[in-house]
Amino acid sequence: MPKRLTDIFHRKLSGLHEAAYLLAAFALLSQALGLFRDRLLAHSFGASPALDVYYAAFRIPDFLFVSLASLAGAYVLIPFLEEKKREGKVAAKEFLSGIWTALFAGMAFASAVLFFVIPPLSHFVVPGFSGAEREEFIFLSRLFLLSPFLLGFSNLLGSVTQAGKRFFAFALSPVLYNLGIIAGIIALAPLWGVRGIALGVVAGAMLHLLIQIPAARAEGIFPRMSRIRWGEVWRVFSVSLPRTLALSASHFSLLVLIAVASLVSQGSISIFQFSFNLQSVPLGIIGVSYSVAAFPTLARLWGEKDTKKFLDHLGASFRHIILWSLPVTMIFIVLRAQIVRVVLGSGAFNWEHTRLVAAALAVFSISLLAQNLVLLLARGYYAAGKTKQVLLAGLSSSLLTILLGMVLFRLVSDSAGFRAFIEAVLKIEGIGGSAVVALPLAWSIGLIANAVLLAVLFRRDFGGFGGGVWRSFWENLAASILLGVTAYVSLNILDNFFNLNTFLGVFFQGAIAGVISSIVWGASLFALKNREFLDTVASFRRKFWRAQPVLSEQEGL
Numbered sequence: 001m002p003k004r005l006t007d008i009f010h011r012k013l014s015g016l017h018e019a020a021y022l023l024a025a026f027a028l029l030s031q032a033l034g035l036f037r038d039r040l041l042a043h044s045f046g047a048s049p050a051l052d053v054y055y056a057a058f059r060i061p062d063f064l065f066v067s068l069a070s071l072a073g074a075y076v077l078i079p080f081l082e083e084k085k086r087e088g089k090v091a092a093k094e095f096l097s098g099i100w101t102a103l104f105a106g107m108a109f110a111s112a113v114l115f116f117v118i119p120p121l122s123h124f125v126v127p128g129f130s131g132a133e134r135e136e137f138i139f140l141s142r143l144f145l146l147s148p149f150l151l152g153f154s155n156l157l158g159s160v161t162q163a164g165k166r167f168f169a170f171a172l173s174p175v176l177y178n179l180g181i182i183a184g185i186i187a188l189a190p191l192w193g194v195r196g197i198a199l200g201v202v203a204g205a206m207l208h209l210l211i212q213i214p215a216a217r218a219e220g221i222f223p224r225m226s227r228i229r230w231g232e233v234w235r236v237f238s239v240s241l242p243r244t245l246a247l248s249a250s251h252f253s254l255l256v257l258i259a260v261a262s263l264v265s266q267g268s269i270s271i272f273q274f275s276f277n278l279q280s281v282p283l284g285i286i287g288v289s290y291s292v293a294a295f296p297t298l299a300r301l302w303g304e305k306d307t308k309k310f311l312d313h314l315g316a317s318f319r320h321i322i323l324w325s326l327p328v329t330m331i332f333i334v335l336r337a338q339i340v341r342v343v344l345g346s347g348a349f350n351w352e353h354t355r356l357v358a359a360a361l362a363v364f365s366i367s368l369l370a371q372n373l374v375l376l377l378a379r380g381y382y383a384a385g386k387t388k389q390v391l392l393a394g395l396s397s398s399l400l401t402i403l404l405g406m407v408l409f410r411l412v413s414d415s416a417g418f419r420a421f422i423e424a425v426l427k428i429e430g431i432g433g434s435a436v437v438a439l440p441l442a443w444s445i446g447l448i449a450n451a452v453l454l455a456v457l458f459r460r461d462f463g464g465f466g467g468g469v470w471r472s473f474w475e476n477l478a479a480s481i482l483l484g485v486t487a488y489v490s491l492n493i494l495d496n497f498f499n500l501n502t503f504l505g506v507f508f509q510g511a512i513a514g515v516i517s518s519i520v521w522g523a524s525l526f527a528l529k530n531r532e533f534l535d536t537v538a539s540f541r542r543k544f545w546r547a548q549p550v551l552s553e554q555e556g557l
Helices: 003-010 016-045 049-056 059-072 074-085 089-125 131-143 146-163 167-192 194-210 213-218 230-261 268-303 307-334 336-344 351-365 368-383 388-414 416-426 434-462 469-494 503-527 531-545
Strands: none
Touching: 016 049, 016 167, 016 268, 016 336, 049 131, 049 194, 049 268, 059 089, 059 131, 059 146, 059 230, 074 089, 074 146, 074 230, 074 268, 089 131, 089 146, 089 230, 131 194, 146 167, 146 194, 146 213, 146 268, 167 194, 167 213, 167 268, 230 268, 230 368, 230 388, 230 434, 268 307, 268 336, 268 351, 268 368, 268 434, 307 336, 307 351, 307 368, 307 434, 307 469, 307 503, 307 531, 336 351, 336 503, 351 416, 351 434, 368 388, 368 434, 388 416, 388 434, 416 434, 469 503, 469 531, 503 531
16 A cells, blocks of 8 residues: 555544544545445435335334444444553454454354244335335345445444544545445446445445554554454443434334335335435535544543533534534425435435425434534533433434324325325325325434434533533524525525536536625625634644644634
8 A cells, every 4th residue: 555545544533623624524535435325325216115115124224233333333442442452452452353353253143043934024124115125125135245244344443543533534434335335326236226236335335444444553453363252342331322212212213114104105214314415415524524623622522520621522512513514404305306306316216205305304414413513412421421411312212203104195195185285295195105205304303303412411411511611503594594594585586597407507506606695695604703603614624724723622622
């Protein structure tokens, strides 16, 4: 490997913003590839039964992944790794090897069991599928059982690279995962349909793992199969069990929503998944980037018993998440049709599909801030070695999501008045399958409840979130509302200048409205002297104009 490339893989990033911007940049690239992947799928299949089967087939393997692989997730392992590193690299390597061996054995056993029980489970997971669709679902679900092994080991190595603040390989891994899927769509789908795409998924998972290996080896604690030290395994698993149960509950609620979607109409699972993927773009860029970048420092500061700096560091991430989440939420709600049409509107993906996905995207978007904050507050708890509170909030949220999913679906399906109200608000009158929008509504309400409960518990347990959170929230809310109003007015004015029956017309209408409203948003925050906005502008100026750096309090941690 050339020395320059090796240096990039091995480089350590210590500052919160430097690491967050690197992670955000690669998250943006990964999400862009994810959108390109979805556009290829939409073009080739539309919202169709074949794509319903493909998306549904992820649910059982994903549930296995979060139920077992997350027992050794980075946010649990990193504090233990920091402890073992103080004893020496040999101790850290032995510890990590024992965890991996136990995890591999557990996943191998669970996968073998699932291989045989997927057929009877399919009647509960996809009750609305026909016989042929169920057979294809069984085949793909069994094939996808390979992914938890590959991604589980990759995430274990990711714990090593994150603990060593070698974020480059970790950030690049999801990019390669999406490239594998795209290759499957382009090269294999014309030959084997969705089965070709499934092979691309497995190839992407392999690339996700392989890219982590050089950086993990550079840390000198690369794991191997070894004797299991059950005492250490129990220490890790007992701490991570509440987190794993919370993740499992969230994925179980998603599994239930997919089961309900299979009862709506053909293509409903695809509608749900397309909109879910679109709303996940800012989640990956904002929430994941800041929470991942903040976590190693949070774990170190808590280990050093420096509670004030711990809260200051978390508060800085909290306020920057607010800074970006609120305007993106407003953009997604106001420009939803333009976003969906530009990203997915091609080939077999028709105007009815666009309207349904746009409606579901708007409903998902109302919980964007909540989803981002749940990621950060959960990592604050994990850094402190406390996971029961995250479990309580997660279980409560998942139970609420499941109940609401069933109730709202029944209301939209059976109550003509309620259905007419929902269709009028979301502008989907006269389209079949509108009941699917009840499912993202249930998801959003559940996530908002999760964020509120977790924030209340965090404030009780830690005494706050650092200073300036409410000030930042109200300033950004005011600027974001102004952004939304500006975007809406701009769209109506631009209707007269562009042909909205063409891709370029829709693109330029949405892009110009987005740019104008973003300028208004930035000017508003500048006028309010919003600290997070000014810090961000100053940080970009230092990066691109090479001004003399003046570290903020957070960057110097």
